[in-house]
Amino acid sequence: MAKKKRANPEINSSSMADIAFLLLIFFLVTTTIANDKGILMQLPPKPDDMEDIDIKIKDHNLFKVYVNSADRLLVEGEPMSDVTEIRDMVKEHVMNNGRDPKMSDNPKDAIVSFKTDRGTSYEMYILVLNELNAAYNELYAERVGLTTKEWRDLDNKDPEQKKLYDKGRGVVDGKVTIPRNISIAEPSKIGGN
Amino acid sequence: MSKFSKKEKEDPSIPTSALPDIIFMLLFFFMVTTVLRETTINVEQRVPAATELKKLQRKSLVSYLYIGKPTQRMIPVFGKEPRIQANDVFIATEELVKWVFQEKDKLNEVERDQITIALKVDKEAKMGLISDVQLELREANARKVLYTTILNLDD
Numbered sequence: 001m002a003k004k005k006r007a008n009p010e011i012n013s014s015s016m017a018d019i020a021f022l023l024l025i026f027f028l029v030t031t032t033i034a035n036d037k038g039i040l041m042q043l044p045p046k047p048d049d050m051e052d053i054d055i056k057i058k059d060h061n062l063f064k065v066y067v068n069s070a071d072r073l074l075v076e077g078e079p080m081s082d083v084t085e086i087r088d089m090v091k092e093h094v095m096n097n098g099r100d101p102k103m104s105d106n107p108k109d110a111i112v113s114f115k116t117d118r119g120t121s122y123e124m125y126i127l128v129l130n131e132l133n134a135a136y137n138e139l140y141a142e143r144v145g146l147t148t149k150e151w152r153d154l155d156n157k158d159p160e161q162k163k164l165y166d167k168g169r170g171v172v173d174g175k176v177t178i179p180r181n182i183s184i185a186e187p188s189k190i191g192g193n
Numbered sequence: 194m195s196k197f198s199k200k201e202k203e204d205p206s207i208p209t210s211a212l213p214d215i216i217f218m219l220l221f222f223f224m225v226t227t228v229l230r231e232t233t234i235n236v237e238q239r240v241p242a243a244t245e246l247k248k249l250q251r252k253s254l255v256s257y258l259y260i261g262k263p264t265q266r267m268i269p270v271f272g273k274e275p276r277i278q279a280n281d282v283f284i285a286t287e288e289l290v291k292w293v294f295q296e297k298d299k300l301n302e303v304e305r306d307q308i309t310i311a312l313k314v315d316k317e318a319k320m321g322l323i324s325d326v327q328l329e330l331r332e333a334n335a336r337k338v339l340y341t342t343i344l345n346l347d348d
Binding site: 040121 | 216217219223224227241243245246248249252255309311314315317320323332334336338340341342344
């Protein structure tokens with residue numbers, strides 16, 4: 001008995017690509033790539049919450065960065081044109097440990113003060129803030145032998161990574177010996193409204 | 194015997210059977226990496242670039258503020274000066290405290306203090322406005338701030 005010739009059971013899938021393309025284009029048009037990255041900072045508490053003690057900060061512990069309304073830099077009283085130089089200056093200042101009397105006594109007391117003008121552009125603000133944060137991140141990362149990227153990606157919830165994180169910041173008895181002391185001062189009102 | 198015997202001609206068509214798979218792969222990539230737009234942004238957004246980026250851990254704790262010059266469509270109504278947009282409306286700096294409390298109310302009670310404000314600010318905006326915003330956020334006790342930036346690929 002002769003077998004009946006079966007019809008080819010394959011489904012024609014040549015239009016599958018078109019269907020997928022259509023879907024792809026729909027998603028391309030209706031969506032934006034989630035951009036939830038940036039520089040994370042902690043603002044100081046409310047002005048009236050802060051105790052009104054005259055905290056005396058020695059001048060040599062302060063590292064002063066000022067940007068005026070024309071986006072020009074003044075670092076430690078010297079005009080500067082290259083933002084990227086700040087990074088190494090901050091690192092030197094923080095890790096001075098009293099060697100140079102003009103710089104900080106120890107990392108704990110070192111404060112980086114960043115002041116802008118009301119007319120400073122936000123772009124410049126981020127540029128400088130990025131350098132200041134980069135300086136600290138590099139310091140921390142060097143201490144634990146990571147790259148700065150790996151350092152930033154450390155997850156505090158994982159005990160192993162938390163250990164590294166604490167080691168980088170020099171935590172002794174629950175106290176951070178190299179805190180990220182970046183103080184953002186209220187802007188001056190020379191330029192802008 | 195000729196050295197240059199004619200080779201048998203190959204089928205010149207490109208096999209396209211793997212095309213759907215490639216397209217599907219792209220499709221899934223876009224489906225996973227994107228979020229549907231919830232608000233129309235009515236301010237210009239050219240976000241500055243930086244290198245020291247941190248990724249946010251919990252998205253549910255984040256509220257967004259968009260700051261910049263109103264877009265072309267909005268200029269007749271709101272002018273050219275940079276404005277603050279929260280959700281879908283423009284708000285004044287004085288209303289920020291109220292807005293923060295509204296956002297906090299949406300969260301669980303235990304998580305209210307961990308609220309993060311993501312500031313999506315245009316490059317051209319001035320620090321005067323930003324510092325006013327910072328002051329209001331301090332007032333409202335929402336002190337975790339993320340300055341949204343894109344990755345600077347130059348260095």
